[in-house]
Amino acid sequence: MNKIKKISVIGSGYVGLIQGVGLAELGFEVVGIDIDETKVKALNKGECPLYEEGLEELLKKHVNKNLVFTTSYEPIKESEIIFLCVGTPQDKDGNADLRFLFSAVEKIKETIDKNDYKVIVIKSTVPVGTNRKVKELLKDYNVDVVSNPEFLREGIAVYDFFNPERIVLGFENLDNKKPIEIMKHVYKYFDEKGIPFIITNWETAELTKYASNAFLATKISFINELAKLSDKVKADIKTISYAMGLDKRIGNKFLNAGIGYGGSCFPKDVKALIKQFENNDIEPILIKATDIVNEEQIKWFFEKIKNYYGNLNGKTFAVLGLAFKPNTDDLRESRAIKLIDMLLENGAIVKGFDYVKKARKNATNLYKFDKSMAFYGYNIYILDDLYETVKDVDGIIVTVEYNEFNNENWEKISNLVKRKVIFDGRNILVPEKIKKFGFTYFGVGR
Ligand SMILES: NC(=O)c1ccc[n+]([C@@H]2O[C@H](COP(=O)([O-])OP(=O)(O)OC[C@H]3O[C@@H](n4cnc5c(N)ncnc54)[C@H](O)[C@@H]3O)[C@@H](O)[C@H]2O)c1
DSSP, X not given: OOOOOEEEEEOOSHXXXXXXXXXXXXXXEEEEXXXXXXXXXXXXXXXXXXXXXXXXXXXXXXXXXXXXXXXXXXXXXXXXXXXXXXXXXXXXXXXXXXXXXXXXXXXXXXXXXXXXXXEEEEOSOOOTTHHHHHXXXXXXSSEEEEEOOOOOOTXXXXXXXXXXXXEEEEESOTTOHHHHHHHXXXXXXXXXXXXXXXXXXXXXXXXXXXXHHHHHHHHHHHHHHHHHHHHHHTOXXXXXXXXXXXXXXXOSTTOOOSSOOOSSSHHHHXXXXXXXXXXXXXXXXXXXXXXXXXXXXXXXXXXXXXXXXXXXXXXXXXXXXXSSSTTOOOOTTOHHHXXXXXXXXXXXXXXXXXXXXXXXXHHXXXXXXXXXXXXXXXXXXXXXXXXXXXXXXXXXXXXXXXXXXXXXXXXXXXXXXXXXXXXXXXXXXXXXXXXXXXXXXXXXXX
């Protein structure tokens, strides 16, 4: 096989940027294409617009060497392989919104020569049937379309790029060896490492992605529902999770009770899967319940806080954690932001903190520009220092699963707060340690 010279990666968000930088590190010549001019400019200067551990270093290492970014689709003419990594957010009905994807496909159509062979690889999470639709749109072109869903976890995305647990590849026709060979060549590094490759048809690959996310989300909703009962009957959900998790058939991952899942994937993918069932006239009983439990969980936790204080008007809270999980700046569907909104709507004053600087910056921007400071008055402050955040508050609310909170100086914190009350929405604190300093501790289901 000829050596693949240039790879184009369309979309430079969490998935596309990691894919582009990762392929550059593997020795390919990569062009990252994005419609966001500001992002492209920053990336070409080696500035990373999002936070992922190790990403900026790799970007700086390769940018303007074997990695460049542009807003132009022209470079795809010279690429045999084009990865599509654009966003597929939720539309108003809960379906996956494929506007970005189809607009990128239109641009590919306008740019490439009908006779030039290309492999178009869809990494974006797309409903069953999308790869087929894309091929249909390109039926007059000499292209193969490959489904290659992405499974990276934000927060450890660079690690995940180099150490995937599996690579799923869906093809139109498994007798057509050409695109299979090309994909195996691009992913040779992983093949040599012994990472399992699942070579299948388009529909199976597409559905595998949704099945994986929905299953993990269901595990979370299961333990969260159980936590409500545990809370009431004074059992300890953390001990229950631990004991359950020791059973290898169950496993301990995604079994921590809390205030629900957020992020750019689980909420929208669960909803999009529900829609795919409904569009096929099947009632998705279990997956619908997963979604409902998740939506209710944050409300249940908020009620717990409200019941304790009676009236939240004028009370000040330190919200520890802003992003949807640790070590990311991603605020999409963050439970912390949902909780902050509920507190603000009830007249509380919120002081927010996250260890990730970009998460704090994103939160500042969110409230300043998107939600309008005028609307909420001046009741939200995002602070750079945890001790500043807890100063004079009526309560501390933990919203992100940072183990680091346990290593903070709780004696100092106990002297700074107005009232020694903690609502641990992630069951991450060691209550015995905190209680020693006079705090009243509330967890989720414990
Ligand atoms: N973020 C994750 O952890 C994750 C994990 C697995 C799969 N996914 C899936 O991967 C896809 C991308 O997710 P993301 O989080 O990287 O999204 P993102 O919003 O961070 O990035 C998408 C990028 O695409 C760009 N874009 C939009 N339309 C474009 C076009 N026509 N041409 C070029 N660029 C365009 C946007 O400007 C943006 O930079 C989604 O389908 C998502 O569900 C995400």
